[in-house]
Amino acid sequence: MNILLTNARRLRYDGQTEACTILIEKGTIKKIAAHIKEEADETIDCKNHVVVPGFIDIHTHLREPGGEHKETIITGTKAAARGGFTTVCAMPNTNPVPDNAGTLQALLEKIERDACVRVRPYASITEGLNGETLTNLSELAHIGAFAFTDDGVGVQTADVMLAGMREAAANGKAIVAHCEDNTLVTGGVVHDGEVSERLNLPGISALSESVQIARDVLLAEAVGCHYHVCHVSTKESVRVIRDAKRAGIHVTAEVTPHHLLLNEQAITEDNAAFKMNPPLRSEADQAALLEGLLDGTIDLIATDHAPHTEAEKTPGIKQAPFGIVGLETAFSLLYTCLVKQGSVTLKQLIDWLTVKPAMTFNLPYGGLEEGKAADLTMVNLDREVSLDRNTFYSKGQNTPFDGWQIQGTPAMTMVNGQIVYKEDAYA
Numbered sequence: 085m086n087i088l089l090t091n092a093r094r095l096r097y098d099g100q101t102e103a104c105t106i107l108i109e110k111g112t113i114k115k116i117a118a119h120i121k122e123e124a125d126e127t128i129d130c131k132n133h134v135v136v137p138g139f140i141d142i143h144t145h146l147r148e149p150g151g152e153h154k155e156t157i158i159t160g161t162k163a164a165a166r167g168g169f170t171t172v173c174a175m176p177n178t179n180p181v182p183d184n185a186g187t188l189q190a191l192l193e194k195i196e197r198d199a200c201v202r203v204r205p206y207a208s209i210t211e212g213l214n215g216e217t218l219t220n221l222s223e224l225a226h227i228g229a230f231a232f233t234d235d236g237v238g239v240q241t242a243d244v245m246l247a248g249m250r251e252a253a254a255n256g257k258a259i260v261a262h263c264e265d266n267t268l269v270t271g272g273v274v275h276d277g278e279v280s281e282r283l284n285l286p287g288i289s290a291l292s293e294s295v296q297i298a299r300d301v302l303l304a305e306a307v308g309c310h311y312h313v314c315h316v317s318t319k320e321s322v323r324v325i326r327d328a329k330r331a332g333i334h335v336t337a338e339v340t341p342h343h344l345l346l347n348e349q350a351i352t353e354d355n356a357a358f359k360m361n362p363p364l365r366s367e368a369d370q371a372a373l374l375e376g377l378l379d380g381t382i383d384l385i386a387t388d389h390a391p392h393t394e395a396e397k398t399p400g401i402k403q404a405p406f407g408i409v410g411l412e413t414a415f416s417l418l419y420t421c422l423v424k425q426g427s428v429t430l431k432q433l434i435d436w437l438t439v440k441p442a443m444t445f446n447l448p449y450g451g452l453e454e455g456k457a458a459d460l461t462m463v464n465l466d467r468e469v470s471l472d473r474n475t476f477y478s479k480g481q482n483t484p485f486d487g488w489q490i491q492g493t494p495a496m497t498m499v500n501g502q503i504v505y506k507e508d509a510y511a
Contacts, residue, residue, distance in 0.1 A: 085110070087501060088124035092135040092462070094452055099431040101134055108458040111500035116454055130462055133495055136434050137452045138170025138201075138459035139415065140441040142260075143235070143314060143338060143386035145407070146172075146203070148194065150179025155391040155479050157198040160411070163389075163478035164201045165505035167411040168461035168494035171202040171449055172389075176213070177236040183208045183219045188227050200504045201497075202449075202459070204230035209248040209259065215240050218247055225255035231445070232257055235314060238264035238296050245300060249309035258310040258336075258445065261300055263321070264362070268292035273401050275363040279348040285401055288363050294320035301328040301335050312444070313337040315388050317362035319372035326381040336444045338386040339373050341414045342484070345421050346370070350484065356397045356404035357484040360390070374427065377436065384440040385433075387414050391480020409480040413471060415463070417485060419492030430465075458501035465492050 089106040094116070096102055107115040107122060115122075141164065147155035157174075164172050174195075182188040188207055195203045207229035211217040213236065221232060232252050238261065239245045245259075252259045268289045274280050276287025297313055301324065304311035313325060316337050328335045342360060347370040351358045358364060376382040390407025397404045415437065422428045442450030449459050471488045473481040497505040 085126070085501075086122070086124040088120060088122070088127045089130050089135065090127060091132055092130035093132055094135055095431055095434060099429050106135065108501045111458055111502070113452070113454050113456050113458050116452070133462045133464050135452065135460055135462050137438040137450050138461050138497065138499065139168045139437040140171045140447065140450055141169050141387050141389070141411065142173040142384070142441050142445060143388045144172040144174055144411065145177070145388075145390045146174045147391060148178065149191070154393055157195060157203065159477060159479050160389070160391070161199045161201045161203060162505075163409075163411045163476065165497045166477050166494065167413065168415050168463065168497055169201060169411055170459035170461065170497060170499045171204065171447065172411070173230050174203055174205045175235045176206045176208045176233065181208050181212050182206070182229070183211050185223055185227055188224055188229060192228055201499050206230050206233050206235070206260065208232065209234045209239060210244065213237055215244060218244065218251065221248065221251040221257070222255050225257050229257065231260050231312070233260035233262065233314070235260065235262045238262055238266065240266055242299060242303060246303045246307065249303055249311065250307045253307050253309040258312050259304070260312045260314060261296075262314045263293050263296040263300065265292045265296045268295070273359060273363070274351060275348045275365045277348055277366050279351045283351070283354060290318040290320055290365060290369070293318050293362055294324055297321050298324045301325070301333050304335060305331070305333045308334070310334045310336070315340050315343065315362055315386070316373065316376070316382055317343050317365050317369060319369045322372045322376040322381055326376065329381065336383045337381070338384050339377055339382045340386060340388045341410060341418050342408060343370065343373055344377070344385075345417060346484065354400045355484075356399070356401050357408065357482055357486075359401050359404055359406055360388070360408050361406035378428070383444050385414070385418070385436045386441070387411055389478070391478050392482050393479075394481065397482050408482050408484060409476065409478050412476055412478060413483060413485055415494065416471070416490040416492045417488070419465070420490045424491060458498055460498045461494050462496040463492055464495045464507070467491065467493050469493060
């Protein structure tokens, strides 16, 4: 089946947009030109919306298996499609954990049946995320693990992390690390700073993150492993990563929309919508994250989409689980707060959500080019709406951004040339 996208606009290399027509054939972008005269089975008028490569999120929690009351592969991938994401990488803190051939194969089969966007699953570094016994990384890599992580917990001992890095490197896979030294966390629930003191809440030291990154970059250097740091949140972490890159160590890093757009001062009361791990840090940390993104120290943006039920988040910051949702809000929030305010360009934002994650993990997606898979997102940059968590496709509604005025809403999402989301206002 051939599909012709007319009246589209695409980003040029200089960041400006230009009119174009896109011909899709058998799930692949066959031709991009100002005008295309070829006949198509279906023609879609893009109404001068901007068409960009489908977004890639390398840090998503789909919760299935074991957490279906929070999210499922069906609801999570529908949320991803609504947010413009065509590829998501699913974290392994599920029950059971994909830490052996059987559980990973069962997960892959479930993804094949239920997902409406492309899902690449992680496998764990250690059995049951226990931080002690390595999984059979070689077998898991062969079956189809995207990379290896114990996300949700930091690997506490250097010898286990070093062994995992050695096996990952031997199989051409990355170690993706949630960096947190448990001896420095001590039951904290928010950043150890002004807000923890004002609200009398136990704090999480910034050092709990940065010291483990410092350990790990040296381990990665020793065995030649690609080491990727999850959800960087502190200025010290940015400095360590910057120094490691200058030293030639293969380290990459991500930052979340919520750490870019919020800091601890946003927490004015005991509201668990603002509870995430790592926590919202200081204004100085927030500024360092944007600086690190702009200078290339931080490579890409990832959502860390972490859905929870309303009942789980109701008891307050001390009792509620860590995490907020992000798939349906990421682009619009970043466009509104960073691009519209002049902090970054639209091209930079698109690159951090497409080209950069694809390059970082050698993925064959992330490009609006002839011959590439027709993974496309059409964005209405002009429409302004009020963010309403009650409209989310995700089961999780846990967001601190409810009620924010946003622009830049995805109007249509395609995976391999198939429409997986179409906005009601556009349809």
